[in-house]
Amino acid sequence: MNIEEKIQRTLAELGADNAEIVQALFAEVRAAMEAERQGLISGGAANDAERQKACRALRDRWLARKNGIISAIDEHWLKPSPRELKPLVGRAFNELRQAGAELEVSQLASGVPIKPDHRSAAQAGEATQVQPASADPVAAPDLTLPGAHRALGSLHPVTQVLREIEGIFLELGYRTETGPEIESVYYNFDALNIPETHPARDDWDTLYVKLPGSKDNAAVLRTHTSPVQIRAMEKYGAPLYLIVPGKVYRHDNPDASHATMFHQVEGLAVDRDISFADLKGTLDFFVKKFFGSGTRTRFQPSFFPFTEPSAEMAVSCWACGGKGCGVCKQSGWVEIMGCGMVHPFVLKNGGINPKRYSGWAFGFGADRMAMIRYGVTDIQLFYQSDVRFLEQF
Amino acid sequence: MKISLNMLREFVSAPADVKRLASDLTRIGVNVESVREQEDDWILDIEVTSNRPDCLSHLGVAREAAAFYRKALRMPGAHLAESDIRAKDAVGIAIADTDLCRRYCGRVVEGVHVGPSPDWLRRRLEALGVRSINNVADVTNYALMELGHPLHAFDLDCIRQHRIIVRRAKPGEKLGTLDGVDRTLEADQLVIADAERAVALAGIMGGEESEISNSTRRVLLESAWFAPASIRRTAKKLGMRTEASYRFERGADIEMAPVALDRAAALIAELAGGEILRGSLDVYPGKKSRAAIELRETEIRRILGSALLAGKVERLLPALGFRVTRRGKTAWRVTPPSFRPDVSGEVDLVEEVARHYGYDRLPSRLRSAPPSIERDSRRAKESELTAGLVAIGFREIIPPAMVDPEENARFTAQPPVAIENPLSQEASAMRSSAMPSMVAALARNLDRGRHDLAFFEIGKVYTPWPNMPASSGPSAGLASLRHSETLADERRVLALGLTGSTGSAGVHDKPRELGFFDLKGHIETLLGVFDIRPLRFESLAARPYEPNLAGRFLHGNEALAEFGELRQALAAQYKLRQRVWLAEIYLDALMRHPLRPRVFRAFSKFPSAERDFSLLVPEEVTYEHLDQMIQGLARNEIRGYGPVERLPEGKIEKGYYSLLLRVTFQSAERTLTSEEVSDASRELISALAELGVRLRA
Numbered sequence A: 001m002n003i004e005e006k007i008q009r010t011l012a013e014l015g016a017d018n019a020e021i022v023q024a025l026f027a028e029v030r031a032a033m034e035a036e037r038q039g040l041i042s043g044g045a046a047n048d049a050e051r052q053k054a055c056r057a058l059r060d061r062w063l064a065r066k067n068g069i070i071s072a073i074d075e076h077w078l079k080p081s082p083r084e085l086k087p088l089v090g091r092a093f094n095e096l097r098q099a100g101a102e103l104e105v106s107q108l109a110s111g112v113p114i115k116p117d118h119r120s121a122a123q124a125g126e127a128t129q130v131q132p133a134s135a136d137p138v139a140a141p142d143l144t145l146p147g148a149h150r151a152l153g154s155l156h157p158v159t160q161v162l163r164e165i166e167g168i169f170l171e172l173g174y175r176t177e178t179g180p181e182i183e184s185v186y187y188n189f190d191a192l193n194i195p196e197t198h199p200a201r202d203d204w205d206t207l208y209v210k211l212p213g214s215k216d217n218a219a220v221l222r223t224h225t226s227p228v229q230i231r232a233m234e235k236y237g238a239p240l241y242l243i244v245p246g247k248v249y250r251h252d253n254p255d256a257s258h259a260t261m262f263h264q265v266e267g268l269a270v271d272r273d274i275s276f277a278d279l280k281g282t283l284d285f286f287v288k289k290f291f292g293s294g295t296r297t298r299f300q301p302s303f304f305p306f307t308e309p310s311a312e313m314a315v316s317c318w319a320c321g322g323k324g325c326g327v328c329k330q331s332g333w334v335e336i337m338g339c340g341m342v343h344p345f346v347l348k349n350g351g352i353n354p355k356r357y358s359g360w361a362f363g364f365g366a367d368r369m370a371m372i373r374y375g376v377t378d379i380q381l382f383y384q385s386d387v388r389f390l391e392q393f
Numbered sequence B: 001m002k003i004s005l006n007m008l009r010e011f012v013s014a015p016a017d018v019k020r021l022a023s024d025l026t027r028i029g030v031n032v033e034s035v036r037e038q039e040d041d042w043i044l045d046i047e048v049t050s051n052r053p054d055c056l057s058h059l060g061v062a063r064e065a066a067a068f069y070r071k072a073l074r075m076p077g078a079h080l081a082e083s084d085i086r087a088k089d090a091v092g093i094a095i096a097d098t099d100l101c102r103r104y105c106g107r108v109v110e111g112v113h114v115g116p117s118p119d120w121l122r123r124r125l126e127a128l129g130v131r132s133i134n135n136v137a138d139v140t141n142y143a144l145m146e147l148g149h150p151l152h153a154f155d156l157d158c159i160r161q162h163r164i165i166v167r168r169a170k171p172g173e174k175l176g177t178l179d180g181v182d183r184t185l186e187a188d189q190l191v192i193a194d195a196e197r198a199v200a201l202a203g204i205m206g207g208e209e210s211e212i213s214n215s216t217r218r219v220l221l222e223s224a225w226f227a228p229a230s231i232r233r234t235a236k237k238l239g240m241r242t243e244a245s246y247r248f249e250r251g252a253d254i255e256m257a258p259v260a261l262d263r264a265a266a267l268i269a270e271l272a273g274g275e276i277l278r279g280s281l282d283v284y285p286g287k288k289s290r291a292a293i294e295l296r297e298t299e300i301r302r303i304l305g306s307a308l309l310a311g312k313v314e315r316l317l318p319a320l321g322f323r324v325t326r327r328g329k330t331a332w333r334v335t336p337p338s339f340r341p342d343v344s345g346e347v348d349l350v351e352e353v354a355r356h357y358g359y360d361r362l363p364s365r366l367r368s369a370p371p372s373i374e375r376d377s378r379r380a381k382e383s384e385l386t387a388g389l390v391a392i393g394f395r396e397i398i399p400p401a402m403v404d405p406e407e408n409a410r411f412t413a414q415p416p417v418a419i420e421n422p423l424s425q426e427a428s429a430m431r432s433s434a435m436p437s438m439v440a441a442l443a444r445n446l447d448r449g450r451h452d453l454a455f456f457e458i459g460k461v462y463t464p465w466p467n468m469p470a471s472s473g474p475s476a477g478l479a480s481l482r483h484s485e486t487l488a489d490e491r492r493v494l495a496l497g498l499t500g501s502t503g504s505a506g507v508h509d510k511p512r513e514l515g516f517f518d519l520k521g522h523i524e525t526l527l528g529v530f531d532i533r534p535l536r537f538e539s540l541a542a543r544p545y546e547p548n549l550a551g552r553f554l555h556g557n558e559a560l561a562e563f564g565e566l567r568q569a570l571a572a573q574y575k576l577r578q579r580v581w582l583a584e585i586y587l588d589a590l591m592r593h594p595l596r597p598r599v600f601r602a603f604s605k606f607p608s609a610e611r612d613f614s615l616l617v618p619e620e621v622t623y624e625h626l627d628q629m630i631q632g633l634a635r636n637e638i639r640g641y642g643p644v645e646r647l648p649e650g651k652i653e654k655g656y657y658s659l660l661l662r663v664t665f666q667s668a669e670r671t672l673t674s675e676e677v678s679d680a681s682r683e684l685i686s687a688l689a690e691l692g693v694r695l696r697a
């Protein structure tokens, strides 16, 4: 009975019922292993590829988890061994396994010399490879089956759009700033020239928060990212080139185009001799980058308390190119943001002298940009965490 | 504001093409939202921003058109046939609170016949969205639409002692307003009173008792100016918004008061009959002249980036009602008209010139920020972290930060920040834990039959500062907050939510249910993006987690991440039928650590040897103990090690569990001999023996 046959039987079947026979069996296996190893080393190999192949064949014969000789011994000798023999068999098996480490390819290969004139290692490998299992031709798998996937996750579409927008302004040397979402009425309104007494205050439907020790209506969930203008001016002074992406909140009943929480991007540039021309040029650059180089811009007068002059910027319709369609309500233009020259009152509140410095600012909804970019028709989808939606991005 | 093209044409010769008119008006900032044909007229719907009360009238819109088309502006005529009786003998007017009412004009029309308005008037008002009431009330509304100045008509015979007093209400004073509501007034609310009682809420709504009725014979017409802030405060407090209050709170034209009064009196006499008593009463204690503003060519160039516009100043500004006088070669003194409360500084004048010139004709220039050597490490860290998350299969969600405070309390003892005026109970607080939103997101998808989920969120949690100074006058304290201070404690967290199995069942894979170590592994991977030394793990008992399946990572005493299995009692409340794994990673703390440094270390050219050790470990000894012991050995030959298999306590021997430890030996200098490997192994085993560990026989 050769080793291949012995390892398919249990110790009981082999009649190994005492320590001596067991030790002899293990000794026989170790001897065979050492002989094969030495055979490979003395045989050498024709080249490195042959050597690798031969080493791997030998290693697999002994150490492969499936159908390897050591696995078979574990399965047939060790596991079913009788209780009284178990410690002995376990120790012998462990020693065998430790010795088997010599057969790892990295260990083996360094010992096998390259001998181009000698019998090729491939033949040597074949010669030792007499296992019936590997002699069977491997059945060809159906290679047209889909691959085994490791699925990637995804970034939220609004995050993707925010990053793209941020990236465009970073290219122009702007810095990113954030700021708190629970904000004082001073930063959110008063410092931005929106006093309680002016009806402009009603343009922002506000959610107020209660904080211990503060009186009613003193703190808000910021209604826009604009308070960061003041905070950043105070923190950095001029010159200042800034982009502020972030969450904002409105007391709005949710529908397809309104969300209680959404995202804005604020931009601000303060420097000497910043003019309306810089506002136009920079925003034109931005929309060409974002919507495509053929995009045109249109600026119309508007009103925001914190800018003067103020403008509403529209871009030529990306859907029809300006000819008029459903997207642009037949006008050829789609309004996407408010902008303007920073009001001197606001600069002053930020501690910047409006006689020396001027600035321009803009703000828009990032969710709307994401809706445009991906053809999303309902803003609520962004905030419902539905995998059927998220996996599309 | 609805504008009738026919009425507009009475003020200015506007172009026949209404579409062109609409686009020209929009171009100069009078935003025409829509245009529609109505019988023989066109109605333009104009969105008037809150700074332009003057455009809440046909006159105001006509003025803009006249300036743009360079046409004359025509005012409607007021043919006043006055009787011999003097108005001031019929009624007396006094202003008690001149801070809130700077001007009050009145006229009396006697012998009117109140009845329905003629067809043309009714049709015009209805086209503008104003309901027709009777000829007297309709005239006041019509003059309002024309000229933008709110008027009010009293039945003079209901005014006790025929005396009008403009004063603040007495605390608790009662007034029944025209909308049928009995109101109790407060001391800072301005009323129109007669000798005995309040008869109208000044600038907002008249009183029922002095309302014009079919039996009214004598009409007292009021045309006044009220302080915007006072009207706004009162209207807000009482929850009222009327055509009158809407204009007064934006700022009415004080000089228009007598003009509108005469126009309305003439129309009433024409349409309702009666005689206009001689003279108008005009109490005007608050007359102020407007300050002139200096406008410099250099400022136009500085703000607009173009000097071209300087030439337009002397034509455009006078056409818009400004008084302009030259000062030297390159500056002007400009006095704004009374109907433009929004213009108070030089930059406002720059805008006037720019918008009529056309924003699209202004120059355009791309300017970058000056280059900076500063590096935005926050951005780099966040992008590595999210790249890692996406690579290991997590999808980003952005759930609302507003939660039900009761639900929030199931997950954390930290109080949330309460919202004063929430839209609903479910969104009435700013969460102090990211867990409620995460569990809701998982539950929502599980409900829809998606069982394998891995979500992450980067968002904030909010909690009040523990010691908000309450003593120092809270509102003053808040207003004086500087940029570095925040009103509440806002912390950024990375939340993870994991449930289901290692993948969906397929032809290649047999998925396995996710467990604690899948989550722990993800967190180790993510923390591994950073260089955190020393990083410590400990088990954790915390509100949202199962007691024996939660842990956290710390650096020093600062927690970087807490995680575990969602407590099953909580899972049941969400009707979750599978195990859910959650984590909160504290980004503010994590981001203070540098990214894992990239430094190349040469690897050994010599072969390595792997040895497996089958260990019996006393049950009280954890893997961490073994780990520390092996690290303490500091044997250079031990290149790496890790647990390969673990059998629970008692399977092999009571009081011990079994652990298969795989150790890799390697030297940087030479190929290790079997003796050297054996030596190192022995040392390893004897070190572990100090912990009571022994080799399995």
Ligand SMILES: [Zn+2]
Residues within 6 Å of the ligand: A317, A318, A319, A320, A321, A322, A323, A324, A325, A326, A327, A328, A329, A330, A332, A333
């Ligand atoms: Zn279009």
